[in-house]
Amino acid sequence: MLTMILKRFLMAIPSLIGVVVVTFLLTRALPGDPAAYFAGPAATPQAIQEIRVKLGLDKPLIVQFGRYVDDLAHGNLGTSLTTGQPVTTELRNRLPASAELTLFGLIVSIVIAVPLGILAATRPNSPIDHACRIVSTAGVSLPVFFTGLILVYVFYYQLGWAPAPLGRLDVFYTEPPHVTGFYLIDSLIAHDPETFVAALKQLILPALTLGIFSLAPIARMTRASMLAVLSSDFVRTARASGLSSYTVIVTYAFRNAMLPVITTLGMVFSFLLGANVLVEKVFAWPGIGSYAVEALLASDFAPVQGFVLTMAVMYVLLNLGIDVLYGLIDPRVRLEA
Amino acid sequence: MTDIAASAPRESGVTALIKHARYVLSENPVTGFAFALFVLIVLAAALGPHIVPYDPLASDTVEALKPPSAHHWFGTDQLGRDVFSRVVVATRLDFFIAVASVALVFLMGGLAGVAAGFFGGWTDRIVGRIADTIMAFPLFVLAMGIVAALGNTVQNIILATAIVNFPLYARIARAEANIRREAGFVEAARLSGNSDWRILTFQILPNVFPILVVQMSLTMGYAILNAAGLSFIGLGVRPPTPEWGIMVADGAAFMVSGEWWNATFPGAALMIAVFCFNLLGDGLRDLVDPRRRT
Numbered sequence: 001m002l003t004m005i006l007k008r009f010l011m012a013i014p015s016l017i018g019v020v021v022v023t024f025l026l027t028r029a030l031p032g033d034p035a036a037y038f039a040g041p042a043a044t045p046q047a048i049q050e051i052r053v054k055l056g057l058d059k060p061l062i063v064q065f066g067r068y069v070d071d072l073a074h075g076n077l078g079t080s081l082t083t084g085q086p087v088t089t090e091l092r093n094r095l096p097a098s099a100e101l102t103l104f105g106l107i108v109s110i111v112i113a114v115p116l117g118i119l120a121a122t123r124p125n126s127p128i129d130h131a132c133r134i135v136s137t138a139g140v141s142l143p144v145f146f147t148g149l150i151l152v153y154v155f156y157y158q159l160g161w162a163p164a165p166l167g168r169l170d171v172f173y174t175e176p177p178h179v180t181g182f183y184l185i186d187s188l189i190a191h192d193p194e195t196f197v198a199a200l201k202q203l204i205l206p207a208l209t210l211g212i213f214s215l216a217p218i219a220r221m222t223r224a225s226m227l228a229v230l231s232s233d234f235v236r237t238a239r240a241s242g243l244s245s246y247t248v249i250v251t252y253a254f255r256n257a258m259l260p261v262i263t264t265l266g267m268v269f270s271f272l273l274g275a276n277v278l279v280e281k282v283f284a285w286p287g288i289g290s291y292a293v294e295a296l297l298a299s300d301f302a303p304v305q306g307f308v309l310t311m312a313v314m315y316v317l318l319n320l321g322i323d324v325l326y327g328l329i330d331p332r333v334r335l336e337a
Numbered sequence: 338m339t340d341i342a343a344s345a346p347r348e349s350g351v352t353a354l355i356k357h358a359r360y361v362l363s364e365n366p367v368t369g370f371a372f373a374l375f376v377l378i379v380l381a382a383a384l385g386p387h388i389v390p391y392d393p394l395a396s397d398t399v400e401a402l403k404p405p406s407a408h409h410w411f412g413t414d415q416l417g418r419d420v421f422s423r424v425v426v427a428t429r430l431d432f433f434i435a436v437a438s439v440a441l442v443f444l445m446g447g448l449a450g451v452a453a454g455f456f457g458g459w460t461d462r463i464v465g466r467i468a469d470t471i472m473a474f475p476l477f478v479l480a481m482g483i484v485a486a487l488g489n490t491v492q493n494i495i496l497a498t499a500i501v502n503f504p505l506y507a508r509i510a511r512a513e514a515n516i517r518r519e520a521g522f523v524e525a526a527r528l529s530g531n532s533d534w535r536i537l538t539f540q541i542l543p544n545v546f547p548i549l550v551v552q553m554s555l556t557m558g559y560a561i562l563n564a565a566g567l568s569f570i571g572l573g574v575r576p577p578t579p580e581w582g583i584m585v586a587d588g589a590a591f592m593v594s595g596e597w598w599n600a601t602f603p604g605a606a607l608m609i610a611v612f613c614f615n616l617l618g619d620g621l622r623d624l625v626d627p628r629r630r631t
Binding site for chain 1: 466469470473474475476477478479481482483485486558562565566569570571572582585586588589592593594595597600601604605607608611612615616
């Protein structure tokens with residue numbers, strides 16, 4: 001088991017190197033002269049030259065790359081031009097907001113998609129099967145920012161059930177003392193049910209938006225793999241032995257059907273992390289995605305680069321985690337490794 | 338079902354294709370519906386600016402933020418521009434971005450993948466490494482980074498959308514070229530003295546082509562979503578150019594105060610276009626490759 005995790009970890013290293021090289025090349029592809037850009041519009045040629053030397057831009061590309069990797073190793077992602085803050089600090093402060101939203105969105109989507117897929121597979125061509133098909137086709141066709149806006153219009157403007165889509169917590173509440181950075185968990189630790197409810201209210205609509213977007217692949221995969229498992233020999237044997245259909249589906253089929261679904265989670269995370277940026281903009285969510293978007297519009301590249309790098313590293317690690325989880329659940333994978 | 342179609346007496350290629358198309362359509366009427374929608378989108382893209390009732394850029398402050406009416410079918414925006422005209426005119430730009438990016442990735446990914454599958458060795462390793470590196474990023478995030486670095490233009494949106502789709506095309510083309518490398522007709526061509534490049538161009542490419550075309554129609558929807566997402570966060574298309582993503586972004590501020598039509602109509606247009614491309618892609622796949630039908 002340990003060898004498998006180690007092997008899989010070694011396989012992630014080329015991906016991480018690729019990610020670092022690409023983010024480095026992206027900075028060097030910036031249009032125009034980065035030194036002139038960092039110096040500002042009013043700079044003299046002399047000042048630009050000084051900045052060029054200071055940033056190491058007069059050195060060969062490979063030396064610049066070495067410097068970049070060295071900075072990364074020290075956790076230095078540069079400084080934002082607009083706020084003057086180090087990018088690493090800002091990303092660290094904002095990451096919990098994005099993580100809470102993404103994870104809650106994923107939970108929402110699993111809670112809806114998995115039962116839907118199972119029901120659709122156990123009753124082929126029933127209304128619930130058609131519903132599953134419609135939901136999974138519509139889910140991939142809906143632009144995630146548009147879903148968010150429609151939800152805001154219906155639940156905030158029309159029904160008045162949801163609070164205004166302005167961030168993680170209503171202005172009347174103070175944020176709970178920082179432990180994990182997840183408001184839901186922190187408010188529970190602080191025994192503050194009111195803040196918990198307020199934070200949950202803010203979280204539900206954006207999480208639902210993300211959930212609707214990502215439930216399509218999960219529902220589709222659950223249905224397909226459940227259908228395959230239900231027609232397999234061991235399920236037929238279990239049925240023939242007179243087990244109740246509940247036992248057959250839940251204890252026998254479900255566990256085996258979940259394996260391909262876990263593999264799809266990698267793709268789902270690619271969707272979720274990207275969609276996160278759009279949802280954060282719609283709901284003014286103070287996460288790393290909206291930080292990157294603000295910086296993008298101000299042509300402030302260091303935060304964007306830090307953001308792309310953080311997201312890619314997280315994605316590589318998530319894929320690693322998924323594969324390890326797969327090995328834990330399915331002993332056959334361990335044997336092959 | 339497909340066995341019957343395959344074992345039917347051989348007819349000339351075109352009639353057989355039409356028959357098969359009619360069969361697939363009758364099996365799945367949704368594809369016919371999607372095709373009708375597609376024709377509508379193409380018409381709107383081609384004729385849009387000539388048939389709309391108002392100038393999409395002309396503002397009229399007296400008529401600002403009016404709900405849908407007989408004069409303004411989709412209402413007017415905060416500058417009094419006609420939303421219906423803007424939605425229709427925007428079709429051309431969105432459709433162009435999607436087609437251009439898909440055509441670009443078809444060339445890049447298709448050729449790289451076919452070369453990787455046919456030659457193997459170093460070509461294969463390099464193409465595979467590039468694809469793996471792209472796949473290591475969440476795709477939308479990588480597209481954001483590329484547009485931010487290369488510059489905020491429509492061309493770069495097209496390029497970024499093509500790049501993030503590259504692994505998909507390269508892998509499919511590689512697999513298809515690889516299984517045909519040792520096929521009888523390739524061996525025959527080689528024995529009759531054709532060079533590798535000639536075999537690649539005249540034997541392998543024409544065979545991989547239809548499979549990639551299906552892939553193009555399947556990724557069109559994603560390309561439109563990606564481009565609209567980028568312009569929603571303020572990349573690429575600049576106002577006042579009518580484009581669905583940017584119109585939804587403009588209308589977003591009015592959604593909380595109840596002026597729903599500003600964002601809803603362009604959003605719905607976007608959704609319908611993506612829905613149409615996805616259905617059409619599925620239908621086309623049934624037509625070309627009946628085995629993969631789900």
